[in-house]
Amino acid sequence: MTTTDTAVPVLDAHLSEGHRALLTRTTELAATTLAPIAEAGRDGHVNRPLMAALAEHGLLGRLFTQEDGTWRPDVSALDLCLIREGLARCSTAAETAFAVQGLGSFPILQSGGSEAVEAWIPRIASGEAVAAFALSEPQAGTDVSALALAAAPDGDGYRLNGEKIWISNAPDADVYSVFARTTEGAGARGLTAFLVPRDSEGLTGERLAMVSPHPIGHLVFEDVFVPARHVLGERDRGMAVAMRTLDMFRPSVGAFGIGMAQAAIDATVAHANVRHAFGRPLRDFQAVSHRMADIATRVQAARLLVHHAAAAYDAGLRPTTQAAAMAKLMATEIAQEAVDAAIQFHGALALREGHLLEHLYREVRAPRIYEGASEIQREIIARALFDAKKES
Numbered sequence: 313m314t315t316t317d318t319a320v321p322v323l324d325a326h327l328s329e330g331h332r333a334l335l336t337r338t339t340e341l342a343a344t345t346l347a348p349i350a351e352a353g354r355d356g357h358v359n360r361p362l363m364a365a366l367a368e369h370g371l372l373g374r375l376f377t378q379e380d381g382t383w384r385p386d387v388s389a390l391d392l393c394l395i396r397e398g399l400a401r402c403s404t405a406a407e408t409a410f411a412v413q414g415l416g417s418f419p420i421l422q423s424g425g426s427e428a429v430e431a432w433i434p435r436i437a438s439g440e441a442v443a444a445f446a447l448s449e450p451q452a453g454t455d456v457s458a459l460a461l462a463a464a465p466d467g468d469g470y471r472l473n474g475e476k477i478w479i480s481n482a483p484d485a486d487v488y489s490v491f492a493r494t495t496e497g498a499g500a501r502g503l504t505a506f507l508v509p510r511d512s513e514g515l516t517g518e519r520l521a522m523v524s525p526h527p528i529g530h531l532v533f534e535d536v537f538v539p540a541r542h543v544l545g546e547r548d549r550g551m552a553v554a555m556r557t558l559d560m561f562r563p564s565v566g567a568f569g570i571g572m573a574q575a576a577i578d579a580t581v582a583h584a585n586v587r588h589a590f591g592r593p594l595r596d597f598q599a600v601s602h603r604m605a606d607i608a609t610r611v612q613a614a615r616l617l618v619h620h621a622a623a624a625y626d627a628g629l630r631p632t633t634q635a636a637a638m639a640k641l642m643a644t645e646i647a648q649e650a651v652d653a654a655i656q657f658h659g660a661l662a663l664r665e666g667h668l669l670e671h672l673y674r675e676v677r678a679p680r681i682y683e684g685a686s687e688i689q690r691e692i693i694a695r696a697l698f699d700a701k702k703e704s
Contacts, residue, residue, distance in 0.1 A: 323612055326619065331394055338398030341369055342406050350405035355525035358442050358484035362409050367439030371395060375414045376421065376437045383433045385421055387414070389560060389622035393567035397615075400571025401578075404675045407568055408526045411561070412480045416443030418557040419489035419505055423545035428507050432487055444485035446476040446508075446531060447554060453478070454688050456491075456551065457499035461533060463492035463506065469539040470494070472506070472514075475532055478682070482529030483517025486510050489557075490533075491550045503550035507542040508533075524678045525671075558683060562636040563621040565683050566643030570618060572676050573611045573643075573650035579668055580604060580654040600657055607650050614643040634696035641689035644679040651676045 324332050346365055353359030366372050374395060377386035387395075392414070399407035417436045420428055420443070435441035452458035461474030472492055476482070488508045495502030508515065514536040517529050545553040581604070584594035594600050621635040651672045655662040662669035680686045 323615075326616070327394075331390065334391060335394045335398045338371070338395050339401050341371075342399045342402035345369065346399070346406040347403040350403045350409075353405065356519050356521065356527050358481055358527050359405065359409060360439075360442070362406060363413065363442060364439040366406065366410055366413070367437065371399075371410055372413060372437050372439055375417070376433060383421060383429050383437075385418060385560075389563055389625040390619060392561070392564045393618055393622045396564045397567040397571040397574070400568050401575050404568075404572065404671070405526060407571065408480070411564065411568065412445070412526075413443055415445040415557060415561055416481065416485065416487070416489055418560065419445070419544050419553050420487070420507055422556055423505060423553045424507060425541055427541060428544075432507070435486075441486040442481055442484060444479055444481040444488045445557070446479045446482070446488045446490045448476065448478045450475055450477050454685055456503070456554070459491060459493055459503060461490070461492040463494045463504055463538070466537065469537055469542075470504075470506070472508070472533040472536040472538060475530065477530045478520070479529055479531055481527050482531050483510075483519065484527055484529075488531070489544065489553075491554055494550075495548050498548065500551045502548055503554075504547050505544035505550035505553040506538045507544055508536065508538055512536050512538070522678075523674050525674060559632065559636065560625065562683055563618050563625065563632075563639045565679050566614065566618040566621075566639040569643040569647030569676070569679050570611060570615045572672050573607075573614075573647040576647075576650045576654035576669065576672055577604065577608055577611065580657050583658055594657060603653055604657075607646065607653055610642075610646045611650060614639070614646050618643050634693055637684070637689040637692040637696075640679075640684065641686055641693070644676075645686060647676050648680060 346362065349362045349365050350359060353362060374387050374391060375385065376383055396407055396411055399410060413436060417433065421433055432441060436443050447456070449459055449461060452460065461472060461476065463470040463472050472490070476490065487510065490506045490508045491503050492506060493502055494504040514534040515531065517531045520528050520530055522528050584600055587594045617639040621632055621639040624635050625632045651669060655669050655673060658669060661667065664670060
């Protein structure tokens, strides 16, 4: 039996050379260039220099392409996962800025008219303009059928009245992809998607102080007029617009979790090698080493689930809903456990403000809620499981 000497890490063996290079380059870029820019920003505010740097170094350009004068989405789901994982390993702020820019702009790119696309996508791709995805409301988060922001016909357009909350990049974003109700009593089938610029008359907002440091806000719409040309897709088909974006991005939420989990594992390994207790390094205590072995195994399993869901999406297999739900569920749950264990093994040091793990502890909690809470992912998985049994 012979072995082949290779520089490819065994845990990355399922990735192509190009994909491994993308992950490595993104991680290094986050560590050397983006993290310092992120650290210079203010918590709760959009970091525009960071957005410009994401564009300058080609990451925002991975989301879009222009061919024969036409803009279209150009990132594969797997590339998106690798970029988000690499950024999250070294700069969660850069990761979130990148992800929300894509989430907010894809409804415009995929469903907007040529005028809307030409007005906004070049500015978003260059980092000049900041986008946001406005779906959640005070009484309607996971339950999209309960959305109440009203869009009433008014001449050649609509008047929007109501609220949005928990919106990333609000109130600083320059343009919002907004989902509002155009047909009462129709549940998720009565929603329409709109492009709404920040400077629209009647649109106001405020920042929300959250555990997570990235910008999140509350928006109020008071007779905000949206012309018909700013409808994204078709009237009452807004849920389809939202799902085209969410189906693309949901597996990569798991990649965000994997990046944070890997950062926590790396920090713990480094700490356990140098920190001594009772005359020996922490790594020699099975309570530490075996717990970290279990966590590392589950993180890799979750990573493979994330990459599987992304690869299935890229292959055109539909639906990928169950695979994406499994990936997001497992990755975000193990990320929380990895960060919590890392803090336990670091002790009080990790609770000090400004410590990497203190930062990760604040960041890691939210992904188990947004884009479908863990309980909803379990419901999606269970429904797919039992529906398949009924059909067989």
